[in-house]
Amino acid sequence: MGEPQSPHESVLLAEVLDALAPLDGAVVVDGTFGAGGYSRAIAERGAIVIGIDRDPTVQPFVDALAADFPERFSFVASPFSELDIAIGERHVDAVVLDIGVSSMQLDQAERGFSFMRAGPLDMRMSRDGESAADLVNGLSETDLGNLIFAFGEERASRRIAKAIVAGRAEAQITDTLELARIIEKAVGRKPGGPHPATRTFQALRIAVNGEFDELVRALFAAEKILPEGGRLAVVTFHSLEDRIVKRFFDESKTSPTPSRHLPQQAKVEAHWSPVRKSVKAGSAETGRNPRARSATLRSGIRTGVVAREFQTAGLGVPGFRRGAA
Ligand SMILES: C[S@@+](CC[C@H](N)C(=O)[O-])C[C@H]1O[C@@H](n2cnc3c(N)ncnc32)[C@H](O)[C@@H]1O
Missing domain, CATH: 1.10.150.170 (Putative methyltransferase TM0872, insert domain)
Structure with a gap:
């Protein structure tokens, strides 16, 4: 079956594949299926893909992937904050999240995401x-x-x-x-x-869309399900999200004793070791796809340290509470 026409060009695709590798025979959760750009590329490299998305309009792209990779692709309609529940009993080697709005969502005026297109003020992904x-x-x-x-x-x-x-x-x-x-x-x-x-x-x-809560829950859910050596790659599109992802990975770094005059500082056990520092799109990609300009990729490899419980302290999650002064 042919791919349905996708107006969405995947961002930082080569870099994401790099961060998730090795892929052959691996089981990968694509928590933001969208038009299936990442899922398709991951399946083409011999991995088994579990796609997740909470937007019901991605169905034509789900059908296309399922037809092309009947043995290697499955899909769960779910928010990615519940990816640990969505996978059921399955073993997972890697998780990828490409946070944000897809070109399809922006282009459909009736979804109300764009201030350039006349539509109802909706913006609900699900x-x-x-x-x-x-x-x-x-x-x-x-x-x-x-x-x-x-x-x-x-x-x-x-x-x-x-x-x-x-x-x-x-x-x-x-x-x-x-x-x-x-x-x-x-x-x-x-x-x-x-x-x-x-x-x-x-x-x-x-x-x-409760985007910050969704993101933090998904990060901890990934930490919980990934075994030692498992990989997590996250692409964000603005500084508020990137700060959360950066601190999530940083919070779990080892902190060596800085001075011999100070008492031995407790060694914080790392939950993740970085794959690479943050990655931005090169000029060839941003020239082709302006959306890539604001994208940042961060990734890590799971260590054997027991997963943390979900918490938001220290992650710099912006606060908004109704009725606050
Ligand atoms: C930028 S697109 C992903 C594009 C995809 N990587 C590709 O190459 O085609 C983001 C997708 O994530 C979905 N999404 C955003 N937040 C979500 C959430 N909390 N749970 C599940 N899906 C979500 C959106 O509905 C959208 O389809």
Whole structure:
């Protein structure tokens, strides 16, 4: 069966394959199946792939992989935070996560991810739960400002929240372009700069999909299921996510005693040893695919140290709590 036309070009594919190797005969969980770009390349190198995605619209790509690799590919519709449950009793050698929105999701105006396309303010990857419109029309001005600041690192968050509350007093804000217009009117637009709604849309998407909680849970789930020598590769697309992944790997480094005058410092046992330092896309890839510009790959190899319990302390997870002052 032929591959369905995929508008999504996989990012850092060669580097990801490198970080996951050796692949022949290995069992790999692709926690962000998307258009199946990674899954296909991994299966082509002789591995068994378990694909996971929470977006039901990936089904045509799932069908194509299943037809081409009936013995080596299976799929579970699930959030990747539950990848340890999704694999059941199966042994796994490697896990890969390519966090973020796919080109398909951005291109489908009716999903509401893009401030460039007219569509409902939705942004739900799994198509259930609270939508972006629910947040935009339901949160207090303080909560909106805090959310846009914490998850979007938007310095004009208060001004944007105020403009949203003024806008929704006239009529509910239900449309992507309408929200983008309100933001642009409130904060202006720098010639040649990014669209002023970029950070607010990022913040809403993160909140709607619980993206930080999903990421941290997935990292610890991978740590739990991978045996010694197992590999984890994670591609992120903004600094807030990358900080979490970096600290997750760093937290488990050995810390040798820095001075002979100080008492022997307890040796922290490492849960991971790094494959390579962080990896960015080269100019050939970013020239071809501008989305790759913001991508960072981090990866590690599991040591034999017993897995940690899920926790967020020390990982720099941005905080937003409704009703906080
Ligand atoms: C950037 S795309 C992956 C593209 C893929 N690597 C490829 O080469 O085609 C990210 C995918 O991860 C999925 N996703 C994002 N967050 C998820 C989560 N928490 N659980 C499961 N899937 C998730 C999205 O629905 C999307 O399909």
